[in-house]
Amino acid sequence: MSNVLLQVSELSKTYKDKNFWFNRKCVTALEPLSFDIMAHKTLAIVGETGSGKSTVAKLLVGAEMPTTGNIRLNGQTLEPGNFKQRCQHVRMIFQDSGTTLNPSLTIEQLLDEPLRLNTKLDEIERHQLIRETLQKVGLLADHMSFYPHMFSGGQKQRISLARAIILKPQVIILDEALASLDPSLRSQMINLLLDLQQQMGLAFILISHNLGIVRHFSDEMMVLSNGKVLEFGKTSDILQKPEHKYTKKLIMSQRFQLLYR
Numbered sequence: 533m534s535n536v537l538l539q540v541s542e543l544s545k546t547y548k549d550k551n552f553w554f555n556r557k558c559v560t561a562l563e564p565l566s567f568d569i570m571a572h573k574t575l576a577i578v579g580e581t582g583s584g585k586s587t588v589a590k591l592l593v594g595a596e597m598p599t600t601g602n603i604r605l606n607g608q609t610l611e612p613g614n615f616k617q618r619c620q621h622v623r624m625i626f627q628d629s630g631t632t633l634n635p636s637l638t639i640e641q642l643l644d645e646p647l648r649l650n651t652k653l654d655e656i657e658r659h660q661l662i663r664e665t666l667q668k669v670g671l672l673a674d675h676m677s678f679y680p681h682m683f684s685g686g687q688k689q690r691i692s693l694a695r696a697i698i699l700k701p702q703v704i705i706l707d708e709a710l711a712s713l714d715p716s717l718r719s720q721m722i723n724l725l726l727d728l729q730q731q732m733g734l735a736f737i738l739i740s741h742n743l744g745i746v747r748h749f750s751d752e753m754m755v756l757s758n759g760k761v762l763e764f765g766k767t768s769d770i771l772q773k774p775e776h777k778y779t780k781k782l783i784m785s786q787r788f789q790l791l792y793r
Contacts (some may be wrong), residue, residue: 533771535570535572535757536568536569536570536571536604537569537570537571537605537606537702537703537735538566538568538569538592538604538702538703538735538773539602539603539605539607540565540567540592540600540601540602540603540604541565541566541602541604541757542563542565542600542601543562543565543587543588543591543595543600543601543602543603543770544560544563544564544565544598544599544600544601545560545562545568545591545598545599546558546559546560546561546579546599546760546776547559547560547561549700555619556580556765557713560567560586560759561671561759562584562587562588562591562717562759563667563759563761564600564601565588565608565754565761565789567754567759567764568788568792569703569731569735569737570735571702571734571735572730572733572735573613573728573735573736573752574640574729574735574736574737574738574749574750574751574752575700575735575736575737575751575753576737576739576740576746576750576752576753576754576767577737577738577739577740577753577754577781578739578740578743578746578751578754578755578756579755579757579782580757580782582721582740582758583756583757583758583759584756584758584759584760585605585739585756586707586739588737588739588756589605589705589707589737589739590714592622592703592705592737593609593618593623593633593705594612594613594614594615594618594622596609597612597643598612600713603748605621605622605702605703606702606778610622614714616649616650619646619649619650619699620699620701621702621703622701622702622703622704623695623696623697623699623703623704623705624696624704624705624707624761625692625704625705625706625707625709626692626707626708626709627687627708627711628712629685629688629689629691629692629709630678630680630685630688630693630705633680633692634680634693635679635680635681636679637680638676638677638678638679639666639675639676639677639678639679639680639691639745640659640662640676640677643662643665643666643691643694643695643698644658644659644662646695646698646699647662647698647699649660650699651699653736661698662676662698663676665694665697665698666694667692668694668697668728669690669693669694669697669724670690670720671687671690671691671694671722671729679718681726684710684712685712685717686713686717686720686721689709689712689713689717689721689765690721690724692709693721693724693725693728697707697732697734698743700732701710701734702733702734702735702736703736704734704735704736704737704738704740705736705737705739706725706736706737706739706740707739708739708740708741710740710742710745711723711740711741711742713759718745721750722745722748725749725750736749738750742786743771743782743783743786744786746767746771747767747768747771750767751761751766752764752765752766752767753767753770753771755770755776755778755782755793757778761774762776762778762779763775763779771783774789
């Protein structure tokens with residue numbers, strides 16, 4: 533029995549803009565790409581700034597409408613305009629967690645909001661689920677009454693993770709979510725994510741510039757440049773024997789930075 537969670541087929545994005553003479557000008561941000569993600573697995577998407585990584589993420593969570601393509605979750609098509617369906621099953625964690633947490637709300641209020649909007653749980657049930665979710669990500673139940681400014685950067689990222697998993701999604705997109713953490717906290721966060729992946733059967737999409745994280749955390753990787761897929765396969769195979777010169781350049785660039793850091 534297949535345990536493929538997410539199937540992406542011929543997904544692309546073209547933006548239309550007006551030039552000086554008011555004629556339509558098309559800019560291709562992402563050429564058609566296809567991939568599958570299985571339960572308990574992580575796909576890394578790498579490339580330089582402007583390569584199309586964030587465009588893929590926006591299309592998957594429904595923040596952008598695709599020009600072509602189809603996205604299926606457990607065999608069912610994710611309709612482009614059905615944001616409630618996307619919100620429940622495909623969640624996203626960003627690099628700067630502090631800016632995504634409303635400073636005027638307590639942690640309980642922050643985590644209660646998606647539950648009120650997307651579930652039929654009563655107040656007592658929501659309160660209990662919030663306590664359990666905070667403990668699952670390594671925080672205390674007492675933290676429910678705290679405000680975001682009372683936490684460190686690493687703790688804020690755990691709060692963002694709690695908000696992402698509280699609806700029991702199947703796919704989580706990590707958009708440079710580990711980039712701002714120092715090596716020690718990053719290692720703790722990766723171990724936590726791997727534990728949750730096994731417990732909940734999650735599939736991760738990791739968007740990252742850091743090939744060290746990609747090597748340790750992902751099973752497969754996709755290399756993008758100017759909206760095109762240059763390489764796609766097992767992470768270990770690509771990093772050990774890259775075929776495209778662009779991939780070789782990315783790997784050598786990071787090795788050089790490590791030598792002279």
